[in-house]
Amino acid sequence: MEDRVRIFDSTLRDGEQAPGIALDPDQKVAIASQLARLGVDIIEAGFPISSPGDFRAVTRIAQEVQGPTIAALARAQAKDVDRAWEAIRHAADPRIHVFLATSAIHMQHKLRMDEEEVITTVKTNVGRARDYTENVEYSPEDATRSDPDFVVAVCLAAVEAGATTVNIPDTVGYATPSDYGTLIKRVVDEVKGNRDDVVVSTHCHNDLGLAVANSLAAVEAGARQVEGAINGIGERAGNTSIEEVVMALRVRADAYGVGVGVTTEEIYETSKLVSEQTGYPIQFNKAIVGRNAFAHESGIHQHGVLRERTTYEIMDPMAVGMGNSVIVIGKHSGRAAFKHSLDQLGIEVGDAVFERSFARMKEVADHSGEVTPDEIRAIVEEVISGIEVLDGVTASFQ
C-alpha cells in the first residue's frame, strides 16, 4: 500500500471559529462540495452540539456530499457524542472526533479534572462513539503543553477504547518543529506501534507562523494525517494552511517521500470560494494562492521567466489551477517584459515608439506602482499622437 498522508480539512469547523465568520448551511454545503472536488480525505463539517444551524449544516453535508469521510466534533460528553452521531449517521463514511484536554492548565482551570478522571472520561466517550461507528478520532487538546507521558497514556487509553486516529493538537501554536516532531515520534512509537489501523495526526496553529513547518516536521516523524484549513483560516492566527502542506508534499516529494491524494488543480478555486464565503481576503503574498504567488515585476526575473518559467518558479501555476504566471509591469520591469505585454495586447510599434513608450511607462510607474494593460495602451497611444493624456505628469514627445 502506498505510504500516504491523509488530508483532514477543518475549514468548516476550526476555520469557521475564526473571529467574525458564520457560515449558513447553504454556504457550508457549497464549500464542502468544493472540498470533495479538491479530493481531501476527511471533511470536518462542524461541531453539531454548538448550534442548531451547525447541526443542520453537518446533517446536510453528511447526506449530500459524496467522497470524503465526514467528521463531526464532540466534547467528551455523552450528549455531544450522541448529537454528533445524529448529524453524520447518513454519511457513507462517518467519523466522530472526540476531544478532551490533557494539559495541567486546562485540567485545573477549565475541566476541574485530575489525570485519572481524564483517562476515564476519554475511555467512556471514545467507547460510546465507537458503539456508533468504527471510525473514531481522539484529540488530547493542548497536547503540546501537556506532560508527554500523560499524552501517551491518554492516547493509549483512547486506542484501547476504539479510537483509530489519535490527533496531537498544538492548540495554542506553541510548539517548534523540533519539539513537535519529537512528541509525534513518541506517539507513533508508543501508541501506534505496529498497528496498521491506527493513524497519528497533526493539528497545528499559526501563532508563531510555524503551523506548516510543524505539520511537516510531524509528517517526517511518522504522522499520516494532517489537519488544517483552506487559506489557513482558524482561531487567532489560524490553522495549518492545507494548500501549503499539499504543495510542499508534492513539490518536495523528494524530501518527504509520501503521497497525497488531492487534485491540486482545484486548489485556487477552493481558496477563492472560501475567501468569498467567509469574507476573509487572501493576503497578496500568500504562498500558493496569493495574487502575487506567481507574479513577477522585476526586470531580471521577468526576463528569466519569459525565456524559461522554471528560472524563477518552483511550481507551475497551472498545477494549482491559477492559470499562467503573471508579468506585472512596474518601475522594476525591463524591456523584455514590456515587449511581452505589448505583444499580449496586440500592439505592434517601431523601435522609436517602443523606446519612448518604455521611458514613459517608467515615469508613470514611479507614481502608480503597477501599470495596468489599459494604461499601457494609453501610453502607446499618447506617444504615437504626441499628446500627454495621463495623470497630469508633465513630459512631452515631439
Ligand SMILES: [Mn+2]
Ligand atoms: Mn484548533
